[in-house]
Amino acid sequence: MLESRMQKFTRVLVGAALLVAAAGLAHAQSKGDLQIEKPWARATPPGASVGGGYLTIRNKGAAGDRLVGVSSPVSARVEMHEMAMEKDIMRMREVKGVDVPAKGAVELKPGGFHLMFIELKAPLKAGDKVPVTLRFEKAGEVKAEFAVEPMGGHPAKH
């Protein structure tokens, strides 16, 4: 009797795990020729007003595309930034768009292109998922969920 209940419980657990896996697949985060890979954001300390977001955008198509806008409910706005050397100083500046080459990929990562959540409504906590809408010139809107990773490593300097 006890054993059969345990088995049932196990079946429920396995079922739940499969559902979670299926939900993960449903969030494959691709549209047309574009595929969003490893979207993540860095956890922010209490009181921080900005946070960084990173991802790889892969393009299987024969034509290039361009990321032209980003938005998220977690912040007032989301900017696209680029790190660049200016007179021996590493600075970041806003860019109007990020090109995604045909049959290639662009990587937004610490130290390069990245997304910046501006005027955060609440700190980004490790383990959270941040919904983000990416707008491309050709592919239109693509939704992605950014996994919040713990702080540390490359601090976002502003």
Ligand SMILES: [Cu+2]
């Ligand atoms: Cu930035």
